[in-house]
Amino acid sequence: xxxxxxFLFDVGSPNAYLAHQVIPAIEARTGVTVEYVPILLGGLFKxxxxxxxxxxxxxxxxxxEYERLERERFVRQHxxxxxxxxxxxxVNTLLVMRGAVAARQAGVLAPxxxxxxxxxxxxxxxxxxxxVAGEVLQxxxxxxxxxxxxxxxxxxKAELLANTQRAFERGAFGSPTFFVGDEIYFGKDKLRDVExxxxxxxx
Numbered sequence: 069x070x071x072x073x074x075f076l077f078d079v080g081s082p083n084a085y086l087a088h089q090v091i092p093a094i095e096a097r098t099g100v101t102v103e104y105v106p107i108l109l110g111g112l113f114k115x116x117x118x119x120x121x122x123x124x125x126x127x128x129x130x131x132x133e134y135e136r137l138e139r140e141r142f143v144r145q146h147x148x149x150x151x152x153x154x155x156x157x158x159v160n161t162l163l164v165m166r167g168a169v170a171a172r173q174a175g176v177l178a179p180x181x182x183x184x185x186x187x188x189x190x191x192x193x194x195x196x197x198x199x200v201a202g203e204v205l206q207x208x209x210x211x212x213x214x215x216x217x218x219x220x221x222x223x224x225k226a227e228l229l230a231n232t233q234r235a236f237e238r239g240a241f242g243s244p245t246f247f248v249g250d251e252i253y254f255g256k257d258k259l260r261d262v263e264x265x266x267x268x269x270x271x
Contacts, residue, residue, distance in 0.1 A: 071249035071269050073102045073262065076235050078109035079168070079181070080161040082139065082151075084244040085189040087256040088181065089148050094259065098266045104177060106168035107232045109161065109243050115236040120158060142256060150186075156194040163219055164188075164195050167205075169227045170218035176210060183208035 075091065077084045091102050113119060121135055143151050164184050171180035187193040187204035194200050198216060205212035218224055235245065239252050246253040248265040 071266070072247070073100055073266065074105050074247040075102050076105045076107050076231075076240055076243055076245040076247070077181075078107055078112075078161055078243045079164055079184050079188050079195070080109055080157075080159050081243045082153075082157075082189055083256045085185050086139070086142055086146075086148060086151065087244040087259060088185055089151075090146055090256070090259055094263050094266075098263060100266050104168075104172075104181060105231055105235070106165050106172065106228060107235045107240070107243065108165050108228055111229070111232040112235055112240060112242065115232070116241040118241050122158070138257070150190045152190055152192055154188055154192050156192070156196070159188065159194065160196040162196075163198060163216075164201055166219035166224050166228055167201065167215050169224045169231070170215050170221075171210075173218070173224070173227075174211075174215070176215075179208060180205070180210060180215070183210060 075087070077088065079085065095101055118124075122132065126132070143149070167184070168177065168180060171177045183204055184195060184201070186208075187201070188195050191204075193204060195204070202212040202216055205215060238247065238250075240254075242254060244254070244256055246258065246262050248262055248269070251265060253259075253262050253265075
């Protein structure tokens with residue numbers, strides 16, 4: 069029996085977007101479906117006293133330049149030419165991550181995630197703006213009004229908080245984070261290790 073594979077994601081992370089683009093190929097090769105778990109990265113940063121790489125390495129000579137180089141290599145390796153830096157970055161993702169919880173509850177998480185990631189990291193939209201987010205969702209054929217309304221319900225708010233707290237308790241400190249069973253892996257560059265772990269479990 070294959071282990072459970074979870075992807076703890078926040079659409080505000082460009083590296084989580086890049087991981088999202090590669091996950092379908094891993095699913096096809098392994099036959100395992102990755103479960104997407106919405107978390108709030110800002111909340112997780114507060115719980116762990118972490119900061120984004122842009123903030124954490126701002127004063128470290130050459131570090132951010134190297135991070136950009138690694139990202140460019142990943143983009144080329146996997147043919148992800150649609151990726152674009154978001155001019156509004158960093159974006160407050162509270163609305164869209166609550167929306168992800170609402171979409172999961174409504175059974176439309178996969179198209180929701182595709183739409184929001186495209187808005188954020190392909191189209192350069194300001195996804196913190198409810199009007200912009202609604203337009204992106206409506207264009208993708210989703211019920212934007214219902215999803216955005218659901219972001220204000222106590223159930224959705226509580227689930228996102230609980231997901232984030234659980235992520236912290238399991239050892240997460242950022243996104244993209246993956247769990248294969250109870251084994252934690254952090255970063256898009258660990259996707260090879262995630263796939264290898266699935267291969268070992270299957271073998």
